[in-house]
Amino acid sequence: MKIDTTITEPLIQTENLILQYGQKTALKNVTLSIEAGKIMALVGPSGCGKTSFLSCLNRMTDLIPNCRVKGRIRVGTLEVLDTKINTIALRRRVGMIFQKPNPFPFSIWKNLELPLIEHGIHNRKQINTIVETTLSDVGLWDEVKDRLHTSALALSGGQQQRLCIARALSLQPQILLLDEPCSALDPISSGVVEDLIVSLRKRYTLLIVTHNLAQAKRIADKAALFWVQDNVGQLIESGTVEQIFQHPQHPLTKAYITGARG
Numbered sequence: 001m002k003i004d005t006t007i008t009e010p011l012i013q014t015e016n017l018i019l020q021y022g023q024k025t026a027l028k029n030v031t032l033s034i035e036a037g038k039i040m041a042l043v044g045p046s047g048c049g050k051t052s053f054l055s056c057l058n059r060m061t062d063l064i065p066n067c068r069v070k071g072r073i074r075v076g077t078l079e080v081l082d083t084k085i086n087t088i089a090l091r092r093r094v095g096m097i098f099q100k101p102n103p104f105p106f107s108i109w110k111n112l113e114l115p116l117i118e119h120g121i122h123n124r125k126q127i128n129t130i131v132e133t134t135l136s137d138v139g140l141w142d143e144v145k146d147r148l149h150t151s152a153l154a155l156s157g158g159q160q161q162r163l164c165i166a167r168a169l170s171l172q173p174q175i176l177l178l179d180e181p182c183s184a185l186d187p188i189s190s191g192v193v194e195d196l197i198v199s200l201r202k203r204y205t206l207l208i209v210t211h212n213l214a215q216a217k218r219i220a221d222k223a224a225l226f227w228v229q230d231n232v233g234q235l236i237e238s239g240t241v242e243q244i245f246q247h248p249q250h251p252l253t254k255a256y257i258t259g260a261r262g
């Protein structure tokens with residue numbers, strides 16, 4: 001029997017995901033799968049639930065009072081919504097990067113060392129190696145190696161964002177959730193961070209929220225469009241970047257990618 005090697009198991013799968021903030025349903029019936037090693041872009045107008053969707057995947061939603069998530073989410077074989085799972089281990093496996101770079105107000109070194117210590121890594125040699133490797137992976141090592149013990153807040157916005165990505169990578173995640181990671185940056189820094197994200201493809205599985213459709217087309221393998229319908233955020237269409245941008249099926253997708261709506 002010939003085995004089709006082009007079909008890969010999804011790493012992330014949501015089924016009929018529902019998210020409520022108190023009485024308000026923000027997301028309804030989101031069924032979406034994401035394959036390992038790919039970049040998926042989440043697009044759609046403001047308020048359609050993109051950030052909420054990301055937050056479900058590593059249970060950051062637990063931290064929001066009155067927020068309830070129902071349905072099913074699997075990361076590999078892990079049932080994410082199972083109340084008994086270790087959420088600290090989940091968040092190590094599924095890292096998150098926000099729109100505004102959020103380094104700790106300490107030195108560059110401490111930004112990387114603290115999470116490692118928090119996760120039980122105390123060996124000095126091991127810490128040194130991880131710090132150098134992850135800073136090199138994000139293209140920062142040469143820029144900061146002579147000022148590792150100065151404040152991370154003195155870095156430029158783009159450097160801070162790359163430091164935050166290094167901090168997430170230092171914990172050896174499998175998945176990175178990036179919520180508009182370039183939109184607070186100047187065009188040059190944005191380009192540098194975008195190139196970095198592309199370089200992480202295959203080694204990691206990446207979900208990126210972006211309002212920049214040109215960026216989604218440039219960097220993503222897959223795309224998913226969310227929209228508010230009947231006052232609730234819903235997944236309208238997902239597929240390869242080519243399907244979504246060249247051959248959209250849904251009228252809202254057509255309207256969104258041509259700039260007529262959204």
Ligand SMILES: Nc1ncnc2c1ncn2[C@@H]1O[C@H](COP(=O)(O)OP(=O)(O)OP(=O)(O)O)[C@@H](O)[C@H]1O
Pocket residue numbers: 021024026044045046047048049050051052053064233
């Ligand atoms: N903590 C919260 N409490 C109550 N409602 C919330 C909360 N966070 C988000 N919402 C609501 O849920 C809906 C989806 O918000 P979300 O932030 O996920 O949208 P988004 O697609 O990320 O928007 P944007 O593109 O502006 O970032 C919105 O109606 C928003 O007002």
Ligand SMILES: [Mg+2]
Pocket residue numbers: 050051052179
């Ligand atoms: Mg958002």
